[in-house]
Amino acid sequence: MSSRREVVVAHLTQFLNGNYTAGSALGFCDENPMVNLQRFAESESGPEWIVATNILAALINKCNAVAFPSGTTYRVVATLADGRVWYDSSKGSDNTYQNFLNKAINENHNTRRPFMEVLLSDKNYAYEAKLSTTTKKFEERIVMRLGASNLEPLGSIGLSVQTVIA
Numbered sequence: 069m070s071s072r073r074e075v076v077v078a079h080l081t082q083f084l085n086g087n088y089t090a091g092s093a094l095g096f097c098d099e100n101p102m103v104n105l106q107r108f109a110e111s112e113s114g115p116e117w118i119v120a121t122n123i124l125a126a127l128i129n130k131c132n133a134v135a136f137p138s139g140t141t142y143r144v145v146a147t148l149a150d151g152r153v154w155y156d157s158s159k160g161s162d163n164t165y166q167n168f169l170n171k172a173i174n175e176n177h178n179t180r181r182p183f184m185e186v187l188l189s190d191k192n193y194a195y196e197a198k199l200s201t202t203t204k205k206f207e208e209r210i211v212m213r214l215g216a217s218n219l220e221p222l223g224s225i226g227l228s229v230q231t232v233i234a
Contacts, residue, residue: 072140072229073195076210079131079142080193080227101127102214109148109214109222117165120146121155124225128157131227140229143203148223149187149215151178158203174202177224182211187221205230 083101101123108120124144131142146155153174155163167173177183182194194211209228215221 072208073210076142076208076227076229077193079127080210080212080225083127105146105225106214106222108154112148114165117154117168121163124155124157127227135229140231143200143207143228143230145174145177145226145228146214146223147177147183147226149221151176151180151183153177154223156202158200182209182226183224186211186213186218186224188218190218200228200230203230207231 104116104123105120108116124146128142128144135141142157144155144157145153147153152168152171153176154168156174157163159173162173182196185191185194192212195209196211197206197208199205200207207228207230209226211224211226213221214223214225
Protein backbone atom coordinates (compact mmCIF):
# COMPACT_ATOMS: atom_id res chain seq x y z
CA MET A 69 0.00 0.00 0.00
CA SER A 70 1.41 3.41 -0.93
CA SER A 71 2.10 5.93 1.81
CA ARG A 72 -0.45 8.31 0.26
CA ARG A 73 -3.12 5.62 0.35
CA GLU A 74 -2.33 4.91 4.00
CA VAL A 75 -2.64 8.61 4.88
CA VAL A 76 -6.02 8.93 3.11
CA VAL A 77 -7.31 5.82 4.93
CA ALA A 78 -6.02 7.26 8.22
CA HIS A 79 -7.92 10.52 7.64
CA LEU A 80 -11.13 8.66 6.83
CA THR A 81 -10.70 6.39 9.85
CA GLN A 82 -10.26 9.40 12.14
CA PHE A 83 -13.30 10.99 10.51
CA LEU A 84 -15.41 7.83 10.94
CA ASN A 85 -14.34 7.47 14.55
CA GLY A 86 -15.65 10.95 15.28
CA ASN A 87 -12.20 12.36 15.99
CA TYR A 88 -12.91 15.34 13.73
CA THR A 89 -15.78 16.55 15.92
CA ALA A 90 -16.23 19.20 18.61
CA GLY A 91 -13.12 19.58 20.71
CA SER A 92 -10.92 18.41 17.85
CA ALA A 93 -8.93 20.58 15.48
CA LEU A 94 -12.07 20.89 13.36
CA GLY A 95 -14.60 21.51 16.13
CA PHE A 96 -17.68 21.86 13.91
CA CYS A 97 -20.39 19.72 15.47
CA ASP A 98 -21.53 18.03 18.66
CA GLU A 99 -21.86 14.53 17.25
CA ASN A 100 -20.11 12.18 14.89
CA PRO A 101 -19.98 13.95 11.51
CA MET A 102 -21.23 10.84 9.72
CA VAL A 103 -24.61 11.29 11.42
CA ASN A 104 -24.95 14.73 9.81
CA LEU A 105 -23.83 13.49 6.38
CA GLN A 106 -26.31 10.62 6.54
CA ARG A 107 -29.04 13.02 7.65
CA PHE A 108 -28.55 15.04 4.47
CA ALA A 109 -28.40 11.93 2.27
CA GLU A 110 -31.73 10.81 3.71
CA SER A 111 -33.50 14.18 3.53
CA GLU A 112 -31.76 16.10 0.71
CA SER A 113 -32.94 19.26 2.48
CA GLY A 114 -31.24 22.65 2.18
CA PRO A 115 -30.47 23.11 5.90
CA GLU A 116 -29.00 19.60 6.15
CA TRP A 117 -26.98 20.23 2.97
CA ILE A 118 -25.38 23.31 4.57
CA VAL A 119 -24.34 21.34 7.66
CA ALA A 120 -23.04 18.41 5.61
CA THR A 121 -21.03 20.53 3.17
CA ASN A 122 -19.51 22.53 6.03
CA ILE A 123 -18.38 19.24 7.57
CA LEU A 124 -16.75 18.15 4.30
CA ALA A 125 -15.10 21.56 3.82
CA ALA A 126 -13.68 21.24 7.35
CA LEU A 127 -12.41 17.75 6.54
CA ILE A 128 -10.58 19.07 3.47
CA ASN A 129 -9.12 21.98 5.45
CA LYS A 130 -7.86 19.56 8.11
CA CYS A 131 -6.35 17.23 5.50
CA ASN A 132 -4.62 20.08 3.67
CA ALA A 133 -3.29 21.51 6.94
CA VAL A 134 -1.36 18.28 7.54
CA ALA A 135 -0.75 17.38 3.88
CA PHE A 136 1.56 14.46 3.23
CA PRO A 137 3.64 14.26 1.18
CA SER A 138 4.52 17.92 0.86
CA GLY A 139 3.14 19.58 -2.26
CA THR A 140 -0.08 17.58 -2.39
CA THR A 141 -3.64 18.70 -1.84
CA TYR A 142 -6.81 16.83 -0.98
CA ARG A 143 -10.16 16.62 -2.69
CA VAL A 144 -13.48 15.24 -1.48
CA VAL A 145 -16.40 14.18 -3.68
CA ALA A 146 -19.71 13.23 -2.05
CA THR A 147 -22.49 11.44 -3.91
CA LEU A 148 -25.93 10.10 -3.19
CA ALA A 149 -26.63 6.41 -3.82
CA ASP A 150 -27.84 7.15 -7.36
CA GLY A 151 -24.51 8.84 -8.19
CA ARG A 152 -25.61 12.48 -8.03
CA VAL A 153 -22.72 14.62 -6.79
CA TRP A 154 -23.74 16.90 -3.92
CA TYR A 155 -20.27 18.21 -3.06
CA ASP A 156 -16.92 18.39 -4.86
CA SER A 157 -14.24 20.41 -3.10
CA SER A 158 -12.50 21.09 -6.43
CA LYS A 159 -15.57 23.02 -7.62
CA GLY A 160 -15.29 25.89 -5.12
CA SER A 161 -18.19 28.32 -5.45
CA ASP A 162 -20.11 25.85 -7.66
CA ASN A 163 -20.93 23.93 -4.47
CA THR A 164 -24.37 25.38 -3.86
CA TYR A 165 -27.61 23.73 -2.90
CA GLN A 166 -29.23 25.02 -6.10
CA ASN A 167 -26.43 23.50 -8.21
CA PHE A 168 -26.98 20.22 -6.36
CA LEU A 169 -30.71 20.37 -7.20
CA ASN A 170 -29.82 21.18 -10.84
CA LYS A 171 -27.21 18.37 -10.93
CA ALA A 172 -24.62 20.99 -11.92
CA ILE A 173 -21.83 20.42 -9.39
CA ASN A 174 -20.25 17.54 -11.30
CA GLU A 175 -21.32 14.72 -13.59
CA ASN A 176 -23.11 11.72 -12.14
CA HIS A 177 -20.67 9.22 -10.59
CA ASN A 178 -22.93 6.14 -10.72
CA THR A 179 -20.64 4.45 -13.25
CA ARG A 180 -17.35 5.29 -11.50
CA ARG A 181 -15.85 2.01 -10.33
CA PRO A 182 -14.85 2.86 -6.73
CA PHE A 183 -18.15 4.62 -6.05
CA MET A 184 -20.14 1.62 -7.34
CA GLU A 185 -17.85 -0.89 -5.62
CA VAL A 186 -18.27 0.56 -2.16
CA LEU A 187 -22.06 0.85 -2.56
CA LEU A 188 -22.52 -2.69 -3.85
CA SER A 189 -20.03 -4.68 -1.75
CA ASP A 190 -19.35 -5.27 1.92
CA LYS A 191 -15.98 -3.49 1.65
CA ASN A 192 -15.38 -0.54 3.95
CA TYR A 193 -13.29 1.25 1.33
CA ALA A 194 -12.68 1.14 -2.42
CA TYR A 195 -9.44 2.43 -3.96
CA GLU A 196 -8.44 3.90 -7.31
CA ALA A 197 -5.51 5.81 -8.75
CA LYS A 198 -6.09 7.80 -11.93
CA LEU A 199 -5.82 11.08 -13.76
CA SER A 200 -8.93 13.08 -12.85
CA THR A 201 -10.90 14.47 -15.77
CA THR A 202 -12.16 17.24 -13.47
CA THR A 203 -8.94 18.47 -11.87
CA LYS A 204 -6.39 17.26 -14.47
CA LYS A 205 -4.32 15.93 -11.55
CA PHE A 206 -3.27 12.41 -10.63
CA GLU A 207 -5.40 11.27 -7.69
CA GLU A 208 -5.20 8.39 -5.29
CA ARG A 209 -8.73 8.07 -3.98
CA ILE A 210 -10.38 6.11 -1.20
CA VAL A 211 -14.18 5.93 -1.35
CA MET A 212 -16.32 4.98 1.64
CA ARG A 213 -20.03 4.26 1.85
CA LEU A 214 -22.55 6.45 3.63
CA GLY A 215 -25.03 4.22 5.42
CA ALA A 216 -24.72 1.08 7.44
CA SER A 217 -24.87 -1.50 4.64
CA ASN A 218 -24.72 -2.07 0.92
CA LEU A 219 -28.35 -3.24 1.12
CA GLU A 220 -29.50 0.33 1.82
CA PRO A 221 -26.63 2.67 0.94
CA LEU A 222 -27.20 6.40 1.27
CA GLY A 223 -24.27 7.50 -0.84
CA SER A 224 -20.51 7.70 -0.76
CA ILE A 225 -17.61 9.97 0.04
CA GLY A 226 -14.37 9.90 -1.90
CA LEU A 227 -11.26 11.45 -0.37
CA SER A 228 -8.27 11.75 -2.66
CA VAL A 229 -4.78 13.12 -2.50
CA GLN A 230 -3.82 15.04 -5.64
CA THR A 231 -0.44 15.38 -7.28
CA VAL A 232 0.26 17.76 -10.14
CA ILE A 233 1.77 15.95 -13.12
CA ALA A 234 4.33 18.09 -14.91
